[in-house]
Amino acid sequence: MVAHRSLTQIFAVPLVIAIVSTVGLISALVGDGWWDAVSWVALGLPVLLYLLFIWRRRPN
Amino acid sequence: MTATTKSLRRWGAVHKWTSLICTLFMLLLCITGLPLIFHDEIDDLLHSQVKPAEAPAGTPPANLDHLLANALARAPGRVPHFLIWDRDEPGAVWVSVGPTIDADPTNNLLVRMDTHTGAYLDSPDVTGRFTYIMLKLHTDMFAGLPGKLFLGLMGILFCVAIISGIVVYAPSMRKLRFGAYRAQRRRVVRWLDVHNLAGILLVAWTLVVGFTGVINTWADLVLKMWQFGQLAEMTAQYKDRPVPTKLTSLNGAVEVARHAVPGMTPSFVAFPGTLFSSKSHYAVFLHGDTPLTSRLLKPALIDAETGTLTDSRDMPWYVSTLYVSQPLHFGDYGGMPLKIVWALLDILTIFILVTGVYLWMRRRKAGVSVERAIANAASIDNPALTS
Structure with missing residues (x-):
C-alpha cells in the first residue's frame, strides 16, 4: 500500500507504454x-x- | 457527493454497460481471430496444394490471355470476374470465375494457375476449410452484411468500454503502485488486478485493433461509395456506350497499366462489368512495394474495346483508410514474430474479458457495483469482497 497517488503518478507509466505500443x-x-x-x-x-x-x- | 465522484460513477456505468453488451461477441472475435492470425500456416498444414513449376529468377511470366484461356477451359460456361496475383506465392495467379458477370462474386470458383507456364494448378474449394469457417464467424457470423455491421457496432461499444475503462482505472489505482498484483488476496482482488493490469497495458493495441476492425466492417459500403464516386466520375463518358462485344487483350491491358503507373506492381484485374470496374473497362489495380504502399492500390482503367488507357487516379482517402486499417487489424505486416506477439496480445484480451465478466458477477452478488466501488474507492478493501 502506498499513499494516495495523483493522476500523473497513476497514468505516467501507462502513457509511456501506450506511446511505445503506438510506435510498434x-x-x-x-x-x-x-x-x-x-x-x-x-x-x-x-x-x-x-x-x-x-x-x-x-x-x- | 462531489462532481468528480458523480462523473466517475457515470463513467463506471458506461464501462459496465458497454462491456456487458459486447463481451460475448468480443470473446467470439478473440477466439476466432486467434487461428486467423496464422491462417496461411494452418492452410498449408491442413491442405495440400499443387506446387507451381520451379522458375529460375528472371523467368518471364506467361502471356495472360493464354493463362486465362487455360483457366476458362477448366471452368466451362463460366465468365472471369477477377485475375489476382498471389501475394505470398509469386508462382501462382488466381482466376475468379462466376456463372454470369453480375453474379455474387463471393460464391465464385477460384482457379489457381501457374504464373510462368500459364498452366492449370488446382481449384480448391475453400468453403469447407477450418480457416474459412473461422473467417465467416469472425467477419459476419454467416449473416452477411447485417452480421458485419452488427459486429462493427459491438466493436464501437468495445472501444467505448476501453476509453471508459481508462477513466475508471484511476480511482481503482489510487492506493496501488503500477502493476500491483495482490497475490495473497482472494480471487476477486487478484482478478481485479489482472483486469486492471492487462487492460491498461494493452490500451493502445486493443483500441487500434478494435477500431480498425470496425472500419473493416464498412468495407462493402466503402466499395459502393468508391463505385458511385470516383469510379463513376472516371468512366462518366462511357455511361451510355454499349458494352463491348469482344474484349481486347488482357495481357495488353496489363502492359498499358504498367506503363501508365511506373514503379508499381499489378495486384489484380477486375473484368468489365464487375463491382470494381465499369461495363467498358478492365480495371488494373497496382500496388507499391513498401509494407505500407503495398496495401495502397491505384486503379488504371483500360478501355476494353480499344486497349488504351482511360484514366488512373489515386484512390480517395476513405478507401486508403480502409486499406491501411487492414494490416493493423490482421497483424500480418511484420513477419512471424509479430504474428506471435499479436496472438499473445489476443490471449491477454481474452483474460481482460473473462476477468471483467467475473468481477461484474461477484460485485453484483456482493451488492457492490462498479459505480459504488468508485464512489467509495476504498470498497475494493470491503470485507464483503476480500479476506
Missing part, C-alpha cells in the same frame, strides 16, 4: 528488417510486463 504498431508498416524488429520489441513489451508483474508476486 506503426514501425512495421513503415519498413522491413529493423523496422519489424522495433515492432516486435515495442508490442512485446506489454506482454512481458504483464508476465513480470504477475509472476513476481505469485504466491508460492
Whole structure:
C-alpha cells in the first residue's frame, strides 16, 4: 500500500507504454528488417510486463 | 457527493454497460481471430496444394490471355470476374470465375494457375476449410452484411468500454503502485488486478485493433461509395456506350497499366462489368512495394474495346483508410514474430474479458457495483469482497 497517488503518478507509466505500443504498431508498416524488429520489441513489451508483474508476486 | 465522484460513477456505468453488451461477441472475435492470425500456416498444414513449376529468377511470366484461356477451359460456361496475383506465392495467379458477370462474386470458383507456364494448378474449394469457417464467424457470423455491421457496432461499444475503462482505472489505482498484483488476496482482488493490469497495458493495441476492425466492417459500403464516386466520375463518358462485344487483350491491358503507373506492381484485374470496374473497362489495380504502399492500390482503367488507357487516379482517402486499417487489424505486416506477439496480445484480451465478466458477477452478488466501488474507492478493501 502506498499513499494516495495523483493522476500523473497513476497514468505516467501507462502513457509511456501506450506511446511505445503506438510506435510498434506503426514501425512495421513503415519498413522491413529493423523496422519489424522495433515492432516486435515495442508490442512485446506489454506482454512481458504483464508476465513480470504477475509472476513476481505469485504466491508460492 | 462531489462532481468528480458523480462523473466517475457515470463513467463506471458506461464501462459496465458497454462491456456487458459486447463481451460475448468480443470473446467470439478473440477466439476466432486467434487461428486467423496464422491462417496461411494452418492452410498449408491442413491442405495440400499443387506446387507451381520451379522458375529460375528472371523467368518471364506467361502471356495472360493464354493463362486465362487455360483457366476458362477448366471452368466451362463460366465468365472471369477477377485475375489476382498471389501475394505470398509469386508462382501462382488466381482466376475468379462466376456463372454470369453480375453474379455474387463471393460464391465464385477460384482457379489457381501457374504464373510462368500459364498452366492449370488446382481449384480448391475453400468453403469447407477450418480457416474459412473461422473467417465467416469472425467477419459476419454467416449473416452477411447485417452480421458485419452488427459486429462493427459491438466493436464501437468495445472501444467505448476501453476509453471508459481508462477513466475508471484511476480511482481503482489510487492506493496501488503500477502493476500491483495482490497475490495473497482472494480471487476477486487478484482478478481485479489482472483486469486492471492487462487492460491498461494493452490500451493502445486493443483500441487500434478494435477500431480498425470496425472500419473493416464498412468495407462493402466503402466499395459502393468508391463505385458511385470516383469510379463513376472516371468512366462518366462511357455511361451510355454499349458494352463491348469482344474484349481486347488482357495481357495488353496489363502492359498499358504498367506503363501508365511506373514503379508499381499489378495486384489484380477486375473484368468489365464487375463491382470494381465499369461495363467498358478492365480495371488494373497496382500496388507499391513498401509494407505500407503495398496495401495502397491505384486503379488504371483500360478501355476494353480499344486497349488504351482511360484514366488512373489515386484512390480517395476513405478507401486508403480502409486499406491501411487492414494490416493493423490482421497483424500480418511484420513477419512471424509479430504474428506471435499479436496472438499473445489476443490471449491477454481474452483474460481482460473473462476477468471483467467475473468481477461484474461477484460485485453484483456482493451488492457492490462498479459505480459504488468508485464512489467509495476504498470498497475494493470491503470485507464483503476480500479476506
